[in-house]
Amino acid sequence: MARIADLVAYPLKSNDGAVVDRAEIGPKGALRGDRTYALVEAGVDPHAASVGGNGGYVNGKSEPAVHALRAEYDRSGPTDATPTAVTLSRPARPETGADADERTFALPADGDALEAWVGEYLGYAVDLVREPDGGLPDDRAAPGPTVVSRATLETVASWFDEVADATEMRRRLRPNVVLDDCPAFWEDRLFADHGEAVRLSVGRTALLGVNPCQRCVVPSRHPDTGAEIDDFRETFIRKRRETLPDWLDSDRFDHEFRLMVNTAVPESEWGASLSVGDRVTVEETVDIAESGRHGATATGGDR
Structure with a gap:
C-alpha cells in the first residue's frame, strides 16, 4: 500500500515550493495556498491566458530567467500555504542591468513593489495576480494535487x-x-x-x-x-x-x-x-x- 512521503505546495506559481507535513484541500480541490499567486506579463488576464509558453504567464515555459529566482515563504498556517510574505532573491543579470538582490515582500500589500523588482530583473513589466479560491494551476479541469x-x-x-x-x-x-x-x-x-x-x-x-x-x-x-x-x-x-x-x-x-x-x-x-x-x-x-x-x-x- 502506497503512502504519502512528501507534500509540496507552490505558493508563487513557477517558483520554489514549500514542503509541508499536512495540507488542507481548498476550494476547487487544490491544496490551500497552492499557486495562489502568479506572475503574468503586464495587462494579461490570468484566467484567459494560455498556460503554455508565450501565453502571458511568466513561467519556465516562456521565461528561462525565472529559474534563477529563489523564493521562501511565510505561510498563513500549518495547513495553509497561502503566503503572507515572500523573500525573493535574484542573481545579477547584465542583459537587463539588474543587480543581485534579496527582498522580502508582504503579501498582498507589497505587490506593486514585487512587480517592479521582478520587472527590473526580467527587463519588462509584470503583474502579480492572486487567486485565493483554488489557485492558478495549469490544468484548470483537474486542479487537484498532482x-x-x-x-x-x-x-x-x-x-x-x-x-x-x-x-x-x-x-x-x-x-x-x-x-x-x-x-x-x-x-x-x-x-x-x-x-x-x-x-x-x-x-x-x-x-x-x-x-x-x-x-x-x-x-x-x-x-x-x-x-x-x-x-x-x-x-x-x-x-x-x-x-x-x-x-x-x-x-x-x-x-x-x-x-x-x-x-x-x-x-x-x-x-x-x-x-x-x-x-x-x-x-x-x-x-x-x-x-x-x-x-x-x-x-x-x-x-
Missing part, C-alpha cells in the same frame, strides 16, 4: 547524467504529492479512459485520478540555473516507452511525454486534508460525470 511516486522520480533521474537525484527531479517535475512504498510508475494506475476517473482514498480523503500530466520544456531545465539538457524530450520518450507498464491501457495516454497524474477532488472533500504518512488505496474506476463536481477535460502541463 501525484507521482518517489521510485518514479529515482528512475527518471537515472535516465539523465545531468540530474543529481530524485529530489532534483521532483523540483523539475513539481508534483504536490510524492508517494513511497510503491514501485516506479505506480501512479499510472490512477487514471483510466476519457470520461472516467479512478477513485482513490488518501487517508480519509477521496481523490479522483483524471489524466497523466503532459510535460513541457520545464523538466529539461535545471531548477536553479535554467541550463537545458540536450535531447531531453527524445531521451525521455524513448525511456518511457521502454519502461511502460504492461498493464497500462488508457486512451488518455496518447504519447510518451506524460508523467505524473493530475487529480480532481469532489466538492464534498473540500476542507479535508492530506498528511505525510497517509495511506493511499486505489478503489474503483467511476464515471467522471457522476463522481462529484469538477471538470471533465484536462490540459496538463507543468503547473
Whole structure:
C-alpha cells in the first residue's frame, strides 16, 4: 500500500515550493495556498491566458530567467500555504542591468513593489495576480494535487547524467504529492479512459485520478540555473516507452511525454486534508460525470 512521503505546495506559481507535513484541500480541490499567486506579463488576464509558453504567464515555459529566482515563504498556517510574505532573491543579470538582490515582500500589500523588482530583473513589466479560491494551476479541469511516486522520480533521474537525484527531479517535475512504498510508475494506475476517473482514498480523503500530466520544456531545465539538457524530450520518450507498464491501457495516454497524474477532488472533500504518512488505496474506476463536481477535460502541463 502506497503512502504519502512528501507534500509540496507552490505558493508563487513557477517558483520554489514549500514542503509541508499536512495540507488542507481548498476550494476547487487544490491544496490551500497552492499557486495562489502568479506572475503574468503586464495587462494579461490570468484566467484567459494560455498556460503554455508565450501565453502571458511568466513561467519556465516562456521565461528561462525565472529559474534563477529563489523564493521562501511565510505561510498563513500549518495547513495553509497561502503566503503572507515572500523573500525573493535574484542573481545579477547584465542583459537587463539588474543587480543581485534579496527582498522580502508582504503579501498582498507589497505587490506593486514585487512587480517592479521582478520587472527590473526580467527587463519588462509584470503583474502579480492572486487567486485565493483554488489557485492558478495549469490544468484548470483537474486542479487537484498532482501525484507521482518517489521510485518514479529515482528512475527518471537515472535516465539523465545531468540530474543529481530524485529530489532534483521532483523540483523539475513539481508534483504536490510524492508517494513511497510503491514501485516506479505506480501512479499510472490512477487514471483510466476519457470520461472516467479512478477513485482513490488518501487517508480519509477521496481523490479522483483524471489524466497523466503532459510535460513541457520545464523538466529539461535545471531548477536553479535554467541550463537545458540536450535531447531531453527524445531521451525521455524513448525511456518511457521502454519502461511502460504492461498493464497500462488508457486512451488518455496518447504519447510518451506524460508523467505524473493530475487529480480532481469532489466538492464534498473540500476542507479535508492530506498528511505525510497517509495511506493511499486505489478503489474503483467511476464515471467522471457522476463522481462529484469538477471538470471533465484536462490540459496538463507543468503547473
